[in-house]
Amino acid sequence: MRRMDSRQEALIRRAYETYGHLVLRRCQLLLRDPDLAQDALQEVFMRVFKYSEKFKEVQAPIAWLYRVSTNVCFTMLSQNKRKKYQQEEDALTQDLMNSNVANAALGEKAILMKFLQEFDEKTRTVALLHLVDELPQERIGELTGWSRQTINKKLKKINQVVEAYQRKFQ
Amino acid sequence: MNTQPKDLHPALYDLDCYSVGKCPPVLEADISLHLKTCLECQNYLSELKQSHVAFLQKQPTDRLIQTLRLRKSQTWFNLFNDWFALSNQRLIWATAVVLLITGSIFILRPFSNDNKLEKSAGVRLMGQKQIENSLFRLFLRQGTVIQEISQSPTVKAGDALQINFTVTKPQYVAVFFLDESATINWVIPTTATNHAFLINNDDMLPRHSMVFDQSKTTERLFVIIRDQIFSPIDLSQKIINSWRTSPHKNFNTDDWIPHEPGWWSMVIYKQP
Numbered sequence: 001m002r003r004m005d006s007r008q009e010a011l012i013r014r015a016y017e018t019y020g021h022l023v024l025r026r027c028q029l030l031l032r033d034p035d036l037a038q039d040a041l042q043e044v045f046m047r048v049f050k051y052s053e054k055f056k057e058v059q060a061p062i063a064w065l066y067r068v069s070t071n072v073c074f075t076m077l078s079q080n081k082r083k084k085y086q087q088e089e090d091a092l093t094q095d096l097m098n099s100n101v102a103n104a105a106l107g108e109k110a111i112l113m114k115f116l117q118e119f120d121e122k123t124r125t126v127a128l129l130h131l132v133d134e135l136p137q138e139r140i141g142e143l144t145g146w147s148r149q150t151i152n153k154k155l156k157k158i159n160q161v162v163e164a165y166q167r168k169f170q
Numbered sequence: 171m172n173t174q175p176k177d178l179h180p181a182l183y184d185l186d187c188y189s190v191g192k193c194p195p196v197l198e199a200d201i202s203l204h205l206k207t208c209l210e211c212q213n214y215l216s217e218l219k220q221s222h223v224a225f226l227q228k229q230p231t232d233r234l235i236q237t238l239r240l241r242k243s244q245t246w247f248n249l250f251n252d253w254f255a256l257s258n259q260r261l262i263w264a265t266a267v268v269l270l271i272t273g274s275i276f277i278l279r280p281f282s283n284d285n286k287l288e289k290s291a292g293v294r295l296m297g298q299k300q301i302e303n304s305l306f307r308l309f310l311r312q313g314t315v316i317q318e319i320s321q322s323p324t325v326k327a328g329d330a331l332q333i334n335f336t337v338t339k340p341q342y343v344a345v346f347f348l349d350e351s352a353t354i355n356w357v358i359p360t361t362a363t364n365h366a367f368l369i370n371n372d373d374m375l376p377r378h379s380m381v382f383d384q385s386k387t388t389e390r391l392f393v394i395i396r397d398q399i400f401s402p403i404d405l406s407q408k409i410i411n412s413w414r415t416s417p418h419k420n421f422n423t424d425d426w427i428p429h430e431p432g433w434w435s436m437v438i439y440k441q442p
Binding site for chain 1: 179181182183184186187189190192218221222224225226229231234235237238241
């Protein structure tokens with residue numbers, strides 16, 4: 001990896017000061033651990049530095065950063081933090097079983113978070129953009145560059161998982 | 171209290187973009203309009219703005235830059251570590267390379283640094299000609315055997331010769347080979363020049379070895395050391411002229427070599 005020059009530093013500063021809090025929120029949402037989220041935040045900006053040329057050209061920087069954050073968080077989870085995450089997921093499952101979730105959307109989001117780790121990268125991205133960021137299918141297509149058919153397929157898969165889980169506990 | 175249906179709210183992603191002024195222009199007007207009447211979205215946006223301010227206070231940019239710099243500097247170290255950690259096979263290869271390099275250094279050591287040997291051997295002049303304020307020693311490597319030579323050696327292709335100087339005050343030096351066809355191969359300086367090489371101390375001398383090629387022609391090694399600057403080209407030309415005009419034409423004898431201060435010569439025989 002090359003040395004950080006002044007232009008790259010300026011780019012990172014600008015990106016961090018504008019989007020840093022959003023990235024941190026996203027990492028906290030995915031990791032539910034403030035310390036891990038801090039690590040993830042650094043890692044995301046490490047990637048901004050690494051791909052600074054690409055980042056400069058990106059049309060939707062927030063979507064790009066969210067996607068990188070998702071990848072970073074799930075990489076962290078799949079490495080040595082998996083066990084801890086699993087314990088928390090078990091607690092979440094218990095909460096879901098015990099609670100009366102009035103808001104169906106909230107229920108979907110919570111269930112989705114449990115299964116995110118089991119999805120492939122594309123499905124995970126679509127799931128987050130759809131259920132967390134509340135973006136319609138066309139906007140997801142615009143931001144990811146994926147076809148309507150691909151996004152449809154992914155959303156179908158997500159719905160199947162969520163519905164199956166809901167049926168199990170209702 | 172917000173009473174609008176959920177579907178009429180902007181997407182949270184768009185509100186995120188709006189909060190940092192990066193919303194697509196087509197949506198910006200709609201969101202601004204929506205915000206005038208939607209308390210829920212106003213609250214969300216206000217919460218985002220507060221978290222933005224708190225974030226910048228708690229986690230200044232300088233700290234991130236410092237951390238990134240630190241992590242970047244560790245990256246090469248980690249890469250190096252990872253490379254070794256990857257497999258035992260790589261470790262074996264790395265060990266082999268280290269041993270090979272160490273072995274090569276050990277074999278070539280007498281050719282690269284003879285200061286210790288020089289001091290223990292004491293002062294000694296080579297050949298019949300004494301050169302003021304300096305002395306030099308010749309070493310010949312044949313295969314893995316290295317020996318100091320004091321009289322004309324017989325060499326073959328691949329053998330290497332090194333000359334080491336000890337000077338008591340700054341000296342100008344020229345070293346070259348001359349063969350019977352009056353061809354010159356320059357050693358010090360490495361090309362034909364009008365300026366001899368100045369050595370202030372031993373360490374300043376180029377320490378490359380002279381490796382012999384397949385040529386079977388007998389050669390003469392000339393070493394010229396003077397405390398005054400001289401032109402190596404002029405001196406070599408003088409020697410060439412002397413050889414060409416020599417009546418006896420016996421390259422192996424010294425009688426054709428002009429008597430000049432500060433030079434020395436030795437015949438190098440080639441193995442048939």
